[in-house]
Amino acid sequence: MTIKGRIHSIETCGTVDGPGIRFIAFMQGCLMRCKYCHNRDTWDTEGGKEVTVDELMKDLLAYRQYMKSSGGGVTASGGEATLQKEFVTEWFKACKAQGIHTCLDTNGFIRHYDAELDALLDQTDLVMLDIKHMNDDIHIPLTHVSNKYCLEFARYLAKKGKTIWIRYVVVPGWSDDDAGAHALGAFIRDELEGKVEKIEMLPYHELGKHKWTAMGETYELDGVHPPKKEVMEHLKEILVSYGIKANY
Numbered sequence: 001m002t003i004k005g006r007i008h009s010i011e012t013c014g015t016v017d018g019p020g021i022r023f024i025a026f027m028q029g030c031l032m033r034c035k036y037c038h039n040r041d042t043w044d045t046e047g048g049k050e051v052t053v054d055e056l057m058k059d060l061l062a063y064r065q066y067m068k069s070s071g072g073g074v075t076a077s078g079g080e081a082t083l084q085k086e087f088v089t090e091w092f093k094a095c096k097a098q099g100i101h102t103c104l105d106t107n108g109f110i111r112h113y114d115a116e117l118d119a120l121l122d123q124t125d126l127v128m129l130d131i132k133h134m135n136d137d138i139h140i141p142l143t144h145v146s147n148k149y150c151l152e153f154a155r156y157l158a159k160k161g162k163t164i165w166i167r168y169v170v171v172p173g174w175s176d177d178d179a180g181a182h183a184l185g186a187f188i189r190d191e192l193e194g195k196v197e198k199i200e201m202l203p204y205h206e207l208g209k210h211k212w213t214a215m216g217e218t219y220e221l222d223g224v225h226p227p228k229k230e231v232m233e234h235l236k237e238i239l240v241s242y243g244i245k246a247n248y
Contacts, residue, residue: 005056005087008041008048008079012063018103018126018165020072023060027088030080032107033144034132035220036171038208042079053091057098064100073101073125082106085116092123101125105167107132107143108150118160127157128165128200133175134183142174151187158192166196170227170235170248171204181235185242199239201248203227 011017011024026039028048041047060074067073074095076088081104092102103126110117121127131150133139139147157164168184170176188196203226212219232248239246 004050017075020070021066022072024075027078027081029083040211075103077105089120108153110153158195166199169202181238189242198245
């Protein structure tokens with residue numbers, strides 16, 4: 001039986017979702033409800049379009065030379081790629097058979113640890129893991145779920161020896177506090193066994209606001225603007241003080 005995945009869209013020459021130039025599949029479906037989500041139209045698990053691994057491979061192989069020369073590869077993003085573990089695993093297998101680097105971009109909202117998850121991680125070269133905030137009193141209102149899931153997944157990845165990049169979105173009034181940065185730095189230093197190569201600090205932006213409006217929904221962060229450079233530099237200094245590479 002041919003496994004089909006449900007995707008929202010494709011980016012053929014992405015440069016911000018992993019190393020080098022990347023072919024990115026934005027998978028359809030997400031169970032988090034982040035207030036600042038810039039891909040609001042990916043939440044619906046029945047949306048998007050169905051594709052096969054062969055169809056994706058046919059598209060991406062046209063860009064293989066760009067990926068290879070830049071140290072790039074493919075990224076499964078979203079939405080949330082781990083909601084379609086079986087499909088992404090088969091896609092990553094096909095990529096690795098062609099010598100193509102694989103990256104899983106995930107929010108870490110993992111509720112079941114099973115053979116399917118391990119099979120996916122076995123085919124994954126790099127995991128980019130979002131940690132929204134270390135304090136659940138902030139994380140839950142911001143995302144509608146507890147951070148216990150992504151933190152446990154981070155520990156699991158470290159124990160399996162996976163290479164990890166942490167992504168930390170800096171949202172003014174939500175995740176730009178010193179305490180949150182200190183807690184994140186300490187967590188990475190003390191619990192992730194040196195497996196985190198770096199933290200990518202992502203300044204909040206308003207580029208997805210129009211999608212909420214188009215869908216007739218209220219964008220709750222209306223009026224919140226991107227953080228100032230001084231704020232980003234200050235938080236970076238805190239994270240770097242824990243012996244972690246950080247950039248934005």
